[in-house]
Structure formats: C-alpha cells, structure tokens
Amino acid sequence: MFFMDGAIASLTESNLGITDLQYVKLPYGPVLDGYKQKLQDLVENKILKMDRFPAVSDSSIFLYPNSNAALKQEADSWLSNQSVDTQIIYKKIVSYFGPHNAVQLSNFSHKLDAWRKPEMFSKIQLNSLSKDSFLKEKVGNENFGKWILTVTVK
Numbered sequence: 001m002f003f004m005d006g007a008i009a010s011l012t013e014s015n016l017g018i019t020d021l022q023y024v025k026l027p028y029g030p031v032l033d034g035y036k037q038k039l040q041d042l043v044e045n046k047i048l049k050m051d052r053f054p055a056v057s058d059s060s061i062f063l064y065p066n067s068n069a070a071l072k073q074e075a076d077s078w079l080s081n082q083s084v085d086t087q088i089i090y091k092k093i094v095s096y097f098g099p100h101n102a103v104q105l106s107n108f109s110h111k112l113d114a115w116r117k118p119e120m121f122s123k124i125q126l127n128s129l130s131k132d133s134f135l136k137e138k139v140g141n142e143n144f145g146k147w148i149l150t151v152t153v154k
Contacts, residue, residue, distance in 0.1 A: 002030040002124075003097055003148075006114065007089045009126035011145035016126070018086060023124040029106040030115055030124050039063075047071060089145065095153045112144070 005017020022033040032038055042048040049064045079087060097105060109115050111134040114124050129144035136142035141150070 001032070002109065003093050003144075004090060006112075006126050006129040007093060007145040007148045008086065009145075010129040010143050011085075011089075013127055013130050018082070023126070025115055025118045025120055025122055025124055027120070028102075029109040033123065089148060091153050092148050092151045096148065096151045111138075 001017075001019060001021065002023055005019055005021065005023070008017040009015060023030040024033050039048070039050075043050050046066050047068065049066055051062045051064070053062065079090060082090070097108075100108070112129065113132045113134065114126065114128045116134075117128065118124055131142050132144060133142070135144060135147055139147050141147040
C-alpha cells in the first residue's frame with residue numbers, strides 16, 4: 001500500500017495517496033499509522049486470519065487472506081472505477097513488487113528518502129517520493145510514480 005500511495009502522491013505532488021492513509025517510520029519500514037488497530041479490524045471483519053506460534057517465537061504472527069468472493073468482487077469493482085492511470089500504476093506495483101518478500105520490500109523502502117529522512121516513529125511525507133535521491137541515482141528518475149510507470153508489466 002505504501003508503494004501504491006507513494007506512486008500516486010509523487011505524481012500529484014500531494015501528501016495523499018489513493019487510500020488517504022498516513023504512514024510512519026518504523027524500524028522495518030513504512031507502516032500504516034495506527035496499523036495495530038487496522039490489522040485487528042481486518043481480522044475481526046474476517047478479511048485476514050491471524051495465527052500465532054509461540055513455540056517459534058513470541059512475536060511470530062502469520063497472516064493469511066480469508067477466501068471471500070464478495071470482498072474480491074468489491075475490490076475488483078473499486079479498482080475498475082479508478083482512473084486508467086491508477087489502474088496502470090496498481091498493475092505495475094503488483095507486477096514489480098509482488099514477487100518480493102517482506103525483507104526485500106523493507107530493504108528497498110529503507111533506501112528511499114521518504115523513509116530515510118524522517119525521525120524514527122514520525123510521519124512519512126509521501127510527496128517526498130516526487131524527488132528521491134536514491135531513485136535518481138539508481139534508475140535515473142527521481143519521481144517514484146514516473147519511474148513505476150516505466151516498469152514492464154509481466
């Protein structure tokens with residue numbers, strides 16, 4: 001979600017992405033502000049299942065999607081009602097970042113100015129992704145949204 005919101009915010013040069021959610025800098029990467037409550041809401045609404053395995057680790061939590069045809073249909077309908085540009089960005093984000101695991105996503109996010117510059121536990125300014133020094137150096141385009149639009153969809 002951070003990458004989707006960041007792409008939209010960087011293209012519009014605003015601090016809001018498509019979800020209107022805020023993100024904070026936490027040690028493992030950008031995280032939704034109030035993520036604990038949002039996660040609980042997803043579990044309570046049976047969108048996600050949560051399992052804990054204390055034998056592995058007290059902090060190990062595993063999340064699984066619940067099979068929910070109505071929710072899938074609602075999400076598909078929501079996406080089809082978005083602008084063509086938003087749909088393209090969504091497909092490119094999923095295509096590019098989908099195969100990556102959590103560690104790889106965290107490592108990538110930690111290179112972005114949006115995560116590097118704020119103090120720990122403070123809010124992330126999504127509009128900083130319109131002029132990112134890491135992207136400028138590595139991919140030749142400082143704007144996250146403009147760069148993601150160049151990604152080839154598989």
